[in-house]
Amino acid sequence: MKTKLLYTHALSPLHAGTGQGIGVIDLPIAREKATGLPFLPGSSVKGSLRDVCPNNLRVPLFGPEKNNAELHAGSVQFSDQRLLLLPVRSLKGTFAWVTSPYILNRFVRDACDANANSLVKAVPTPTSNGTVQECFIVNGKTLEMDGKVYLEDLDLTVSNNAVKKAQAQAWADVFAGEIFTGNWQTFFKERFCIVPDDVLNFLLDTATEITARISIAEDTKTTDKGQLWYEEALPCETVLFGMALAVKIGSVGLNPDAALKHIRDDLIKKPIQFGGKATVGRGLCRLTLSKANGGVN
Numbered sequence: 001m002k003t004k005l006l007y008t009h010a011l012s013p014l015h016a017g018t019g020q021g022i023g024v025i026d027l028p029i030a031r032e033k034a035t036g037l038p039f040l041p042g043s044s045v046k047g048s049l050r051d052v053c054p055n056n057l058r059v060p061l062f063g064p065e066k067n068n069a070e071l072h073a074g075s076v077q078f079s080d081q082r083l084l085l086l087p088v089r090s091l092k093g094t095f096a097w098v099t100s101p102y103i104l105n106r107f108v109r110d111a112c113d114a115n116a117n118s119l120v121k122a123v124p125t126p127t128s129n130g131t132v133q134e135c136f137i138v139n140g141k142t143l144e145m146d147g148k149v150y151l152e153d154l155d156l157t158v159s160n161n162a163v164k165k166a167q168a169q170a171w172a173d174v175f176a177g178e179i180f181t182g183n184w185q186t187f188f189k190e191r192f193c194i195v196p197d198d199v200l201n202f203l204l205d206t207a208t209e210i211t212a213r214i215s216i217a218e219d220t221k222t223t224d225k226g227q228l229w230y231e232e233a234l235p236c237e238t239v240l241f242g243m244a245l246a247v248k249i250g251s252v253g254l255n256p257d258a259a260l261k262h263i264r265d266d267l268i269k270k271p272i273q274f275g276g277k278a279t280v281g282r283g284l285c286r287l288t289l290s291k292a293n294g295g296v297n
Helices: 042-052 055-062 101-113 162-179 183-191 197-206 256-267
Strands: 002-010 076-078 081-089 095-099 134-137 148-151 154-158 192-194 209-216 223-233 239-246 284-289
Touching: 002 081, 002 101, 002 162, 002 256, 042 055, 042 076, 042 256, 055 256, 076 256, 081 101, 081 197, 095 148, 095 183, 095 197, 101 197, 101 239, 134 162, 154 197, 162 183, 162 192, 183 192, 239 256, 256 284
Parallel strands: 095 192, 134 154
Antiparallel strands: 002 239, 002 284, 076 239, 081 095, 081 239, 134 192, 148 154, 209 223
């Protein structure tokens, strides 16, 4: 078996839903029960990749169609894609890519499981108490105003701790190299921000995208009765992460290196649509396999 980290970068708002909601939002996004963190189910990843897979690779990579599913499994498996970087509106610099110590520690755990030890860095923890909410940034010129970073309705104090700032820089370098290319690497580093876990929890309730949708009656050109609803989505520029696992399945499966190479070279060269609301432009994402641990042969 071979395991690689897989990143999903949303190029348009991503609605991975749970069906009908019971609160103000009629169609909420999927969230983990315990943590409240948004995620994209692994079944959505597998289904969308299967749809774009060439016919000659579909059965070896993903297994037979439903009528023959009992014959053998596919060579590749996908975990849920969990939140890594949340884009949040900033008073300066337009927006910041925000993460937190808990998310970074989760990433460390998965990186170790994937033998991507070069990605494992020390996780800095910002101070969070009744008087100070601290954050770590890499380039103060982009997000900082008079020693503060302003995200949504929050003002966070920029830490001057040299050791922790160096740790934040190391994480910015990791994600820039893994997820982005060219000038986007510099653009990302200028907007990378680590906030306390409780601050991120607040932002998860305020920084997602809520859209009012209506259905118009064809004859009257007015709103159909009961056809006003609210949808939630992860905003454009959200980054998720998970794992892609490849195993050899009997005589029909591909060897793990070959399976992951096909994923990289044949399936994720172009953006792929995930989740619901595809016809209104939701869920267009760019996928990237980790370059760590020598890459795919």
